Amino acid sequence: MSNVERKLFVEPERYEFTAASIHQFDLARRDFFKILGAGIAVFAVVKDGAGAQETAPGHRSFHNEELPKDIGAWLHVGEDGSVTGFAGKAEIGQNIRTALAQTIADELRVPLESVRMVMADTALTPFDAGTFGSRTTPTMTPQLRRVSAAARDILVEAAAKEWGLAPKGLVAADAKVTDPASGRFLKYAELARGKTLAQNLPAEDPITPPAEWTVAGKPIPKVDARSFVTGHHQYTTDISLPGMLHGKVLRPPSFGAVLTSFRQSEAKPMPEVFVVRDGDFVGAAASTEREAQEALDAVKAEWKEVPQISNKELFAYLKQNAAAKTEDRFRKQKGSVEEGLAGAAHRLDATYNVAYIAHAPLEPRAAVAQWADGKLTVWTGTQRPFANRDELAAVFHLPESSVRVIVPDTGSAYGGKHTSDAALEAARLARAAGRPVKVVWTREEEFTWAYFRPAGVIEIKSGISGDGTLTAWEFHNYHSGSSGIETPYVVANQQTEYHAVPLILRSGSYRGLGATANHFARETHMDALASVAKMDPLDFRMKNLSDARMRAVLEAAAESFGWGKKTQEGRGFGVACGDEKGSYVATCAEIAVDKKSGAVRVVRLVEAFECGAIVNPDGLRNQVIGAMIQGLGGALFEAIEFENGRIKNPHFANYRVPRFRDVPDIYAMLLDRKDIPSAGAGETPIMAVAPAIGNAIFDATGIRLNNLPMVPNGLRPA
């Protein structure tokens, strides 16, 4: 395993472009029922392209039986009436385990307590590209509904056969099938008894519309919640296996440094301590973390460092090093911006800069690896268990079937846990030690060797007519990503372009991807245009919007917030909105500035969010409020500082995250649209927070802040 130096172009929405790998699972039908017991199993086969991003091409399974199409989910009804749903998604704090269990209970007509979800285990669950992009709700819930509906049909048919009746007219409810004419019933458990029936089903089985949901749509508390308040839940970092050692990795002094010499201490090696050098990788495993660290401290290693870009030259570098040619998919054009600008009554051009920020999940990257009979099992907190499995298989030259990755419910990720770094490290050390090894990154490692939300530069040229109608819109994003790059406003003449730039710091997905940067720039710019047009910022937006869902969230947020009803002198109001991944958001902010210190305080945040039919309003509210608070950090003060390939603030003491004192009076208004399919909600609610706050700062002070974070050191009055 070596640290291959690669000058990659950032792939800001990496998963959108990832080819699905070959679907593979070796769970024989025989084994399937051996694991789960007899009963009824149903597999969701995705026929159309809708699930293609999430599922792999059809492939052999069940030992040479052909599964005709992609499989996204499966379900088992056991002889005791227990229901198990299988999905490749990971629970990372977004509360999807609960939402998926609710979905099954709802569609199968069983009590929620009888449903258990098996998730993110490459040996037991269907292939899944990963838990990201707000995809779980729109893709996985329909698939689980289809398998549940099909299982219900099978149970109804089994009851009909038992009674010699036609299935039509029988009723499935409360975990039993009832014949309303006679009042007799059979429990699902009785109907599943003695059966080993497996069925594939096509995708178009009718499912229950949101208006008729009984378990879904309700604020059900987090399943297994008790195990979290008692400390009993086992995160990856908590796992302990018999004979397990603790691993540490020797980190280079700076990014890209190459190991030039390596010498182990001449002192007598300690028993039970394993030191591994493999290419640029140096690590140690010992019975405690401390002993492993001491073994590494005794290693004499020399590194050759390479010159690196630093903070102060970052934004100029991004502009100067953009790819000469933009791929077509990253360029959209309509009308003529030149003509639109020529005909404008007012023109406004501006540049916006966005810093690198860190996900800083509270559970750091971690993995436990165990080798047995040439097979590798890894427990790790990742959003991409199957990609981790594939990478482990490639690195250790194993068939995919010899690697199993299991994701315990994880201490958050926010887009930051796509890669398999800790898994590779633990596996490498475990192979050398011949014992299971656990690797838990330190906070400093997490801040340094993970990856960041990419920094970026955004340039906007725009024009409006005398009455405040947008006439021209030209938008260039350098490096930070193309998500949410297109304007939702009506503009006849527009051009948007995403410019790839080679990586400076290791970068990747982050909650909302590039959408946070793009919305910050666009919604700040719209505010500035409103001011040029001498219009109220809300009215200006409304004038240029036709999308009814966007208008609805803006109206809801403004009304709930009390837009235009300022109660205190010196306070500022700001608004921003946006849509992404099928959901809509509008945020209003009220801020206060301490005149003496220049400290900016967010007093109040109100957000209206609409993501179609709500599956669990309690979990959704948690996600939305959480995104608002996380967004506040990136808006005001979060920024990674770096120089010569070193992170200068890799600690919570100098990388500031939102804490209790930063949290304003906060309210999330959830608009439930039962007529619109459910969309995901992990990302969009973060997007409008920063521009709403920035616009409020402008309202209070007349100072327009075009860089994120906006006030890392407070506001310096002009």
Added chain:
Amino acid sequence: MPIEIEVNGKRYPVNYPPDTPLLYVLRDELRLTGTKYGCGEGQCGACTVLLGGAPRRSCQIPVSAAAGKPVTTIEGLEKDGRLHPVQQAFLDAGAFQCAYCTSGMIMSSVGLLQSNINPSQSEVVQFLQGNVCRCGTHPRIMEAVRHAAKMMQERGR
């Protein structure tokens, strides 16, 4: 003579070196993993335990300094299958997302309420300022602490 520490009412001999932070003894030697590693620098509060009744960052306490003082971890709050009011309040309020910070939040809150049964909003904020919740569940945590205070007042009087 190995050090002995008392955790959740039980005495344990400690084989780890005396300068080992209490956190690692709890997690790795005693396998009480409810107490979490978050930063190892006393900056995030995930490792909070009660030491002699007061909330302390266990990553900053050498195990030798814990000898002779009772240690309470998240595992020690439940009594006879009954949750501590603060645990119950967190459960009732759904005051967690990924829940990795929850043990530390609960232990800090227990520490606060044991010394101040009726804290003001700003006292709660002040007290929990050192506990990071990266998921942004702060408003529900505040609600849980208020709710717990009420339950403890009712139960205690």
